[in-house]
Amino acid sequence: MKKNLKGKVALIVAVVAVFVFGIIGVSWIPWPGQTPKPLGQAVTDRVHLGLDLRGGAHLILQVVVSEAVNAETDNTVGRIEQDLKAANLNFSQAYKPDPTNRPEVIRLEGTAPEKSSDVRSVLETKYANEYDVSGGSGDASFTLTMKPLVLTSLKKKTVQQAIETIRDRVDTLGVSEPVIQEYGLGDNQILVELPGIDDLDRVKSLIQETARLEIHAVAGGPYKDEQEALASAGGAIPADKELAHGSGTVGGDSSSDSVWLLSRAYVVGGNDFRAADPGTDQNGRRNVQFTLTNEAGDKFYDYTSKNVGQSMAVLMGERVREVATIQSAIRDRGEITGSFTPDEVESLSKLLRTGALPASLIYLEDRTVGASLGADSIKEGVTAAVVGVLLVMVFMLIYYKGSGINADLALLLNLVILLGFMGVSGATLTLPGIAGVILTIGMGVDSNVLIFERIREEMRAGKAPSAAVDQGFAHAWVTIIDTHVTTIVSAAILFMFGSGPVKGFAVTLTFGLLANLFTAVYVSRVIFDAHLNKLKPGEAVSI
């Protein structure tokens, strides 16, 4: 009985087409308004190569978050001291008993016992949001412990800020597709992968560099150009001043370049900024709220209290990025107000934040793969794959004759779908990933062997060709599922616990086996059915 295969063949063709487009993409088609890419380039653009094939640097850094916590609690200690002085409450000392191991704990000792309820109320009004206050009943001392939630969020924020800063600095290298992200399971580690870079020293010094972000007092400006600035300064720039260019608002384009006259010495800069975030003031206007370190806070207070109403300029790398008016004396927490758009507050905050790393970075792991090794690896991997495929295809032809063609077709389709999967999902191909493709070939054709051996057995037992094929597929199906599931589970565990290259292996193996379920069973079956349709009565299947 002939089967109607048109629908099934259409499905197979559709699936293949989808995955072929997965490999080559659509960028080579001459869409209206776009120049088509050459086909070869379209393919290489879609394939994401891992570091071991492309060459590049891989770093794992540890963020010393305790430094950030210490900085925050140091700041709090300073503020407690001021608040108590302002309230006329005496104390002998405020300090951190164990800054190395428990930077989140502050102790306040030597308060007057009769004033302890006053002290407590001061502490609680100002710090209860972030700290748990305890003590004060028996002895004259209090303990403030940062709340666990606040502590965790501070640590996370530090790591995020470090990532942002590193990304900002790495951008200047012009690396395509850098990877900078949190790494590991909650250990405050950062992964940095830079394809194409082989000089790690330069990268490291770039990351550790302290940025040149400074706040300068504005003496005059904005001027249209340098002549105007000179003219207003009386023809010559005084020794303690300098000119600086900039657009005056963050995000302004370079066409609106203006010149300012600034004092040469900076008020605060670089490492003095501890945090900066977009916010709103009491009128609901957008501003940037920033925090300075303790010592910087003192300096800034001095400066701002003497200069209310004057302007100050934020200089980044010698360019003026932002000019703001001093509204009131600022200690260490200030706002920069202006008519900002949402983007502008974000950019300015980011600028201030990434001015300095929030904590030290320790290098835990360093790997560099040279480009020549990467190229060799690709060559060797592809050679091994091609040889493997040829060996298997030839063997199947010899051993199974006509059905061998069936198996070989399914195998080639398997590879196309696998590569298509990789292209569509944007997965990274690594050297072990190529090994995974090779392993998929071997294991994929196993499914065909299982089915064919069963078909041979059934025919030997005397069944007619179509019944033999039916039985072959039915019996082998269960075993195929079993074997594929166990290997995919293995691969899943490898994916969870493996490093980058090993993850690549798990991915190609899994995709390959999934594709195999489709090709070895469905496609092979359709090809068999097509063949059976053509058989004359009494003719046997070539197997």
Add this chain to the structure above:
Amino acid sequence: MELFRNVNVDWLGKKWYFLSFSLIFSVAGVISMCVHYAQIGSPVPLGVDFKGGTQVELQFAQSPDTNRIRQATDAAGIRDARIQSYDAASKNEVLISLPEQQNESSLDAGQKQIVDTLHTNYAGNSFTVRNVSVVGPTVGKQLEKQAFLATLYSMAGMLIYLWFRFQLIYGVAAVVACFHDTLITVGAFALTNQEISLTVIAAILTLVGYSMNDTIVVFDRIREDLRMSRREPLSDVVNRAINQTLSRTVLTSGLTFLTVLSLYIFGGQVLRGFSFALVVGILIGTYSSIAVASPMLVAWLDWRERKGKVAVLPAAKRAKA
């Protein structure tokens, strides 16, 4: 063409030969691992992933002279540098390894020193740096933990899956076979003095999955045959099952072996450890389904029957037809 028509070998009868074969290789492996442990503190040579330290792969323009290289490293005051040639002799490659730095802040110093001293003291032979790996102690420990957990979960996952699909004893027999395979494969690394890196662990986990596959093919058949015959002695049924699946088993393993062999020969030095593990693993994995898992299964079921408990075979469970 057919290789295995009408095979009728008494596999279970040969089980003592198999046992001795396995024992010889296992013991040889274990002895080699003990020797390594005494010499270098770990049962198998460990790659930089687990051992930590610095590893620099250099390719020279002309054949490198290891003595000159050692003189250069000595001149720079580098202690404990291990210098070995890497890959085929024609490639002029050298691998220089330095031990782990406890102080993570100077992680990169070793590599710079090596490159500098070679430029100064061995200037005649220009070189390129092909690959650098510097692993600090924190990451080394993390990777060890990861590898251990991955292995543990793999084995447990397999056991559970087999328990669910077959019966506990099948699962245990299969896991014992896998353990045997892993032991012999790792022993092969010890015997041939090759390093175990993260990718080798990945290969070993893959062959655990593969060995399971193979064992499942045989067990599936055993289960099917047991279902159909209840009068025959257990060993006869199992023998027949193995003979029936023999062509399947040998062919599937053979084909996978072909591809892995291609990887070993053509795949390059970076994957050499990985492909070696797979080559050995696939051979041993196929062997163990026949020679280890099945005899163990039969031995257990026979023992339970002798003790008077009626063996609860899957056949009996599904007696309603």
